[in-house]
Amino acid sequence: MSTIAFIGLGNMGRPMVAYLLKAGHQLRLYARRPEVFQHEAKPLLEAGAQVFDTPAEAAKDADFIITNVMSTADVAEVLCQGEHAVIQQAKAGAICIDHSTIDPTGTREIAATLAKQGIGFVDAPVSGGVKAATEGSLVMMLGGAATDIEKVMPIIQCYAKTITHIGDVGHGQVAKLCNQIAQVINIQGIAESMRFAASNGANLQKVFQAISGGMAGSRMLDLMGPKMVSRDFKAGIEARLHAKDFFLVKEAINKAHLDLPALQTVALQLEKLMDSGWGMDDTSSLLRVLEA
Template identity: 55%
Template sequence: MSELKRNIGLIGAGAMGLHMIRHLIAAGHAVTASVRRDEAARAVEGVGARAVRSPAAAASNADVIITNVTSTPDVREVLLGDEGAIHSARSGAVVVDHSTIAVAGTREVAEALAARGIGFIDCPVSGGVRAAEAGTLTLMAGGSAEHLAAVRDVILCYGKTLTHVGPVGAGQVAKACNQIVQVVNIQGIAEAMLFCRAQGVDPQQMLTAISSGFAGSRMLELMGPKMVARDFAAGIESRLHAKDYGLILEMAQAAGLDLPAVQVTQALLSDMQARGWAKEDTSALLKALELRQASA
């Protein structure tokens, strides 16, 4: 149980957010969640939170405001829009944004909130729904040390590792780096599978052979068996990685950077979306590679 009980306003009570609420309630915090549908209201009330119908209502009287939505425009809307949290949040409250969005948008939102005396931490997460359920998310934070210290105990209700990377926006940069390493790794595993089969070698035997060497990784442990079994049920939906890679390429281009592995991976992720595989796992990069090979 957390020693300091807080009033938490949560915006974005989807698969991740619902688990966060559950952990926050278990720690003794009071949670008010903004929802748009009756089904979502029943879900948050079922884990002990109070459901309201707007971000502003969720932020009213909150010590900490947690957002977990999809895109940069979504974050702007729930925090700065007509029914946004900025209109009711008290001075001294701190917003913790767990969304993965553009660095420039993050800084713009933080500046607007700061003008009202509201703190802001950009704190993207890694680990997916399973880690949210277990309370073992990895979190990378940008913002002032003072603001982070004020909300650290809240974040660690559902996180295992929390690293202060730097000022506002640094958390988003770290998350972009996480996605580069993670998804390029998945792409490499898919290419290895394609190459292995083309050479007439059993992919499972290949996987067994390389897993204990330098090729071994958490991604190989997770994605290798899925690709061998051709099990593309989503752990993390490819649409989310496609969205992130669009952001990464935009930021890279703005910085004048050439990231060839990111470019190739982003093109295949885009192919997956066009083929209707948005809700399949990113391990389905293997299928996209196979189709590209077949049409070559």
């Protein structure tokens, strides 16, 4: 069994830690919100996990350091920057596994900084949301050296069902952003279909049933169609998370001078969604943007 430092105990991180504990690993936890250990993460402590005051302390003597935080800057901060960063106390030969969705260029820069101290790095963004994290069935895209991938596989298999090694460091993030492009553009298309049906007085439930059995059918339609029909905008996947990823892609394609017109249009719709105060709601709220 391994000693694992886990940084980031949000709705996705907590189930991952629970699976690692169940598998018998020793967990050393750090959260930027200490109050999480008094509430949501308390069962993890009762199951044997230990709490530390800084990322560096959590990483000391750990074989693996897992991060699941929000942004490129957040990952850089906890791993590389300042006296309390992981790099200050992590041992040579340890491997960082980052489940955050961040910029591929920033990912490579973080990996290069850690490599100078003999610390490995695998970018391992995930798809499937809280439901898949809770069920231990996450989809994971990996970027990193083959030797590091081989070492982390027994760890990530505790909570991921579909795992694909894409290529070098940063390529896992590229694949995740490709996933977000296809996913959210699809949600926008579903919202436009429902908006068009409603404007013509059609029964939305019957329209959904009809198109889901045809070539328009998809897992995303099966997920988002019923939510839009019933106007259930309670978050399955918070729109702010999709927006964060989409704006990340938009910045990257602008730097690369790529012309992705559908992405640019949907990014504008996500901006309107966020400006309307629906960021904590489901991304199916793109329908409400069209209605507004």
